[in-house]
Amino acid sequence: MLTLSPPESRTPWTAMAIAAGAGLAAALLILWIVGDGMVAAGFAAVALLVGGGVVAARSLPSRTTPQAPAIDWSLMRMLADASADAVAVTDRAGRLVCANSAYEAMFAGLPTPPNLPLDDAAIARLGNVGRAAWRDGAAAGSGLAHGGQTLDVAITRAGGDRIVWRFAPVRDGERPVVDLAAMVAGEAGERLGAAGVMVVAMSPEGRIAGANRVFRQRAMGAADAPVEGSDFARFLHSDARGLLRFDREGNVGTPLRLVQLPQAVGEAQLLVALLDEEDAGLPATIGSNVAAHVRALVSLLPFGLALVDRDGRFAHMNDAFARAAGIDAARPPLYPGDLVVREDKGALADAVRRFSGGAAQSADIQVRLAARPDEPLAIALASARGLGDAAVILSLRESGEEGQLKQQVMQATKMQAVGQLAGGVAHDFNNILTAIIGHCDLMLMRHSPGDSDYDDIQQIRANSNRAASLTRQLLAFSRQQTLRPQTLQLPDVVSEVSALLTRLLGETVRLDVRHGRGLGPVRADPGQLEQVVVNLAVNARDAMLATNPKGGGTLTIETFAVSAQQVRRMADEVLPVGDYSALRISDTGAGIAPDVLPKIFEPFFTTKEVGKGTGLGLSTVYGIVKQSGGYIFAESPAGEGAVFTIYLPVHHAVPELAAAKPAPRPEKRGDTWGSGTILLVEDEAMVRAVAERALTRQGYKVLTAENGEAALELLEAGERPDLLVSDVVMPLMDGPTMVAKARERYPDLPILFMSGYAEEQLRRSIDLDHVAFLPKPFSVQQLAEAARAVLDDS
Template identity: 55%
Template sequence: MPALAGDTSGRESRLDGALAEMKQARVPAWRDGALGLAAVLGSAGLLWLVSGDGLLALAYALGLGVLVLALRMGLRFLPRQAEAELAAPDWSVTFAAIERPDEALAIVDRAGRLVCANSRFTQWFGHGAPPRLPLDAPHGEAVEAAARAAWRDGQAGLPQVSSPKGRWSLTIARAGRGEDHLVWRLVPLAQADLLADMAAHIGGKLGRALSREGVQAAVVLPDGHVRVANSAFAARAAGEGAQVSGSDFVSWFRADEGERIFYAREGAKGVPLRFVHLPIADPDLGGGTDPAQTPSLFLILDNEAALGDTRAGLPQIEALLSRLPLGLAMTDRDGRFLFANRAFLRAAGHDAPVPPPYPSDLVIREDKGALADAVRRYAQGAPTAGDVAVRLHSAPQEPVSVSLAGVRGLGEGTVLLSIKDSTEEARLKREIAQATKMQAVGQLAGGVAHDFNNVLTAIIGYCDLILMRHTPGDSDYDDIQQIKANSNRAASLTRQLLAFSRQQTLRPEVLQLPDVVAEVSTLLKRLLGEKIQLEVTHDRNLGLVRADPMQLEQVLLNLAVNARDAMTANGTDTKAGGTLRIMTRRVSAADVRAMRSEILPIADYTALVVEDTGHGIKPSQIGKIFEPFFTTKEKGKGTGLGLSTVYGIVKQSGGFIFADSEVGKGTRFTIYLPVHVPDPADLAAEAPKAKGEARRTEWTGGGRVLLVEDEDTVRAVAERALVRQGYDVTTAADGEDGLEALSRLIGLGEDIDLVVSDVVMPSMDGPAMAREIRRIRPDLPVLFMSGYAEEQLRREIDIPNMHFLAKPFSVAQIVAAVEHVLRG
């Protein structure tokens, strides 16, 4: 763009020379003035001496002074003008900076003149200055408005402008030191080959689907020749298996005197046809496309009715849309339903097989007007599409988006409506959110229970130590027993919290669920009472499960108690009754796959179902029933730990539990336990144990114990309990202290028989300390004390000759555990 940027190289070189000479000729201002005054006075004095006329000399001096002053003033302005010219923008550098192969860039001044542009701009838009660009008519005024907005606001833009040469996105920004220029940037938009895409669809699955429903379809080029057609069109127009691509589209049809159109091959004996014409053009271009140059999609429908009847082609369209999984419906121009497929009615929460008279009948009263207005607007205006947010009668708290599109070619204007059925998606989101929340609550509950177990260990231990100094009948004996009894009650609560957080100790066995149900059935009958009937049914060929039978019995008892309370109005109506059903079911991987659950992995399960006929659970509460301390019972009627314990036991056993309830009809709990397949390696490892082999030991009592515990009260209780039994106890507050104590004892020539250690400690925890000790004493046994589950600790620690003592423990329990380890 040298012509636009200007040839400034010669002018700049001349200005450089002039400016350099003037800068060299410059002198200080006072010296310049003194020399000029001396020159004027000297010449005037010389004239006075020669002529002897003082008046003449004075006039000469004044005239010469005025002349010098005028020259000086002119010279003062000359350098500034040269500097100003030299400071002009270097447009050649700007041109090099904006030269882009994929963008059009131009710079316009305040006067609207194009001062610089890159090659791509001139190639696409010529040498005209923006906003006077050769664009399509609808975009001209928008571009001018954007330019005015850019001068006013500093920047503006349009997502799309178009011309016969393509489409661009436009951005305009004000720039320059004085913000007296606009920088125009036009980036081309990628253009999809709509004709090729539509031809691929009609020649592919969409065309075959239309053929199955009796809809003939053809893509016609602007010159009137068929680009591609589906098999239904080819069979009707030319015969089964014939090729119609490249033929003249109009040649396949004939019209009679009544302007009814038939296939030429069928003649007037055939069925009249209805044409739906859809231009294959980008709708975003608006009126910028030439209809004579636009390819078309023709849908041909059999029509035995008048052309003006909107419902004439409706049976074919309804048959097509009814097979789609999307929720689709169609209304006439007055907003009445013409039809709605099953997916639409299901998504709208409408149970009847036929739709109501109007779409607005499906939404709440506040949204009726908005939906009715939207339907009328799309029916009477141009064929456009849009969305409107409404709230359905079936779910007034959850807005849904209804998509609307004006349909043309079916007589009077009609509107196509669609609703996405998000019921399953919403259910999955709720299940995943509930599972995530339960995991977080479980971690919190496990931490609280672990810390509380330390406190209870100290309380129970001190109670045991005090009771050793009292006998039954003492005044304080009963009080101490009450303290210990309440401490044990608190310990049972912590065990329930640990069960919920999947951190309790389990003793899993391979078993059959019907055997567990049979063991607890007698107790359940007494628990339920005479008014509640117990029904037990089992499937055949149930798979084995691996779980703790005692904990599964606890699950059944907790669920039965909740069911009894639900069927007796929370236990207040003893005359009320109902039925409690306990069922075991065989669930195959195919059954799980059919459920399409995002929570339940695909595998074989044995399901335990507990179902009651009680008052049910409200939808707003069913998502919280497994949370600790949440209960719907009256104050003082329950702790809120029953279902949370069930949840923890099931999850720790590798299973899944789901609750379904309907108010007034009852509640169903379904527990899925994975089918257990015995591992041959495990069976081989159990064989030596089955022979009754046992390790002998020479321990005869006493011994030295290293006790490591960070809780002072727990350490003090354990030390006193072991000392009373004759053990020599060395204590340490953490793992590092324990290693130092062991090294000190070894240095003194003394030995350690057992290490009793807490698991979680600051600085160095128990497992890390045990590994360091094993480097010194590989055969030294370790007894870990913890409130967490034994199985979990064994998986995480994995140290041989490791033993476990659950917190809280009594004095007798820790003494028995130490003795058991030392005896081997």
């Protein structure tokens, strides 16, 4: 902290000594000139009297100039630190006298504003704003780039001779306003200025956020004059005839035409003032005779704008609007409804009709463009008044990379939601299959081979097992299946499955396998990874044979290493930077259509004929890869076949934490008979009935409960069971919660959990001592073996 001290004042005795010396010198001079001692003595006496009067006057207390109170700079520093913004105070000489901690952290070394670590243009702008604050008492600026963030500055003159500088980072919600202000003050504003157009970006309250040089020159008299933060209305005035002019030019200035274009850019609005020097008698509102000026203005704007007339037809659109809509600007459509899909034509036409009749200022409507039907976007509509034949303004932003990233996020979200749905369907389906398979097993116990019903029951059981494999595919897609990961090399997996692929592909399809060097190990389930390769290879074979039934084609399987530097150069928004081992499978077929490519990983989506595909192959591939921590990308270059690339992260060996003891896997025993009491808890009545009959036939006494609360009541009222068999997911009280309460009464009670969800998904909730797991669907024999194994191990 730096403060200035006033110069030291002279004492009264010093003043008296000076007066006495001056009088003595005057007396000696008179004595030398006149030669009269009496006259010289008189001069000396007068000098002494004057000196005494000065001493007396200086000794009296001053009543006219009271001393200014001293400033407590420590208190000022404490108050400044209470602000989250960077605050600094400078004096009249431009010296830094106080700064808070936020200022010190933002600008290292405590530099004195405006000489801050900014670029030359920003320092010049900051100096202009500071001079405006010294002159007007307050001023503001925005768009100062520093340290990767954008700053707003507010400058206030305080105490008459001190300046308070406040710097605040722009928040995310305010960034659209700053971006718009920078665009207006930058190249876009220069282009408009070259055409004689003054452009101003302002907030809805009328505060200027940015302006081009032409406006600054006309409004302030200098092209670099600061106008940010000022009220736009104070620069204009209207005369008795209603003509709009700049206030500084008075009534002799050229009348202005004002066009207000509301933009859906945060809360900012774009206000464009057109200057027409040809006819000073025109009203301030633009009429049909200046439609050419409006079209020229719209064509110059860097964002997508289109004008629609009162009949609902396009009157004009700029190139940015055509690019964003995916149409040819040279051959634009006739109506706005021609831009969107059929389902959205009516809504857009109604909105255009409502705004052409003078509806509210602006609004947004969600539509899907015919050029990109899978990407919903918002079209901003505003009622246009005084723009000649134009009645409605349409605004459309070009998506570019932002739209592609948004589409990827939407696709990932959709896949996650479908995965959760698939997992729930698989759970419910497994309960049904458990009942079907269990009843088949019970019926087979009463029928022997050769009976008339035996073959039918076996057929039902076989079909049920086939349905069970479909549920496993659903669980794979939803990333809820049980994986047995191992550390392995991708070339080894491809080698293991190459012989099978040769038989699957047939004689007309050639297999080309290429292995790269330096591949790192990956952590995955080898069986599931082989299923990925087989599914992709079979799909590629079918695609090539559909294109060329006789000639077939070539299936290429490649493995290669991808370093973190290569991933960084790829600049992919989805793939994190890291080391990967990659597997690429490509074919020479016709490829995948662009409208089909975003849907290929969705379950039950297939382009094959009815009966030739379930639509779960690629869904399973996607689920296995994602559950293994990898990433899969599908491409279809023009004129080439489909390309699938899988990136699996390189596994680095680290000391593993002590893993939870896996649930004991039931061993097949010849004798599954037993004795004792089993408490069976299952909310599905059909599964509970099958399990009760199966365990009763094995010699156990079975107590049943339909939920966790009923099971706890049986434990309170009855004797201790030898085994508790329970479903995991149940309403009201789930299995793990019920088991925890039962263990409070019987700490060593053995538990057998069963569920239609995968064990890996439930591992955290069922990670208890003396707990085994039996996945659904299961047969009567599997239930009996699991119960006997748990009882034997306990």
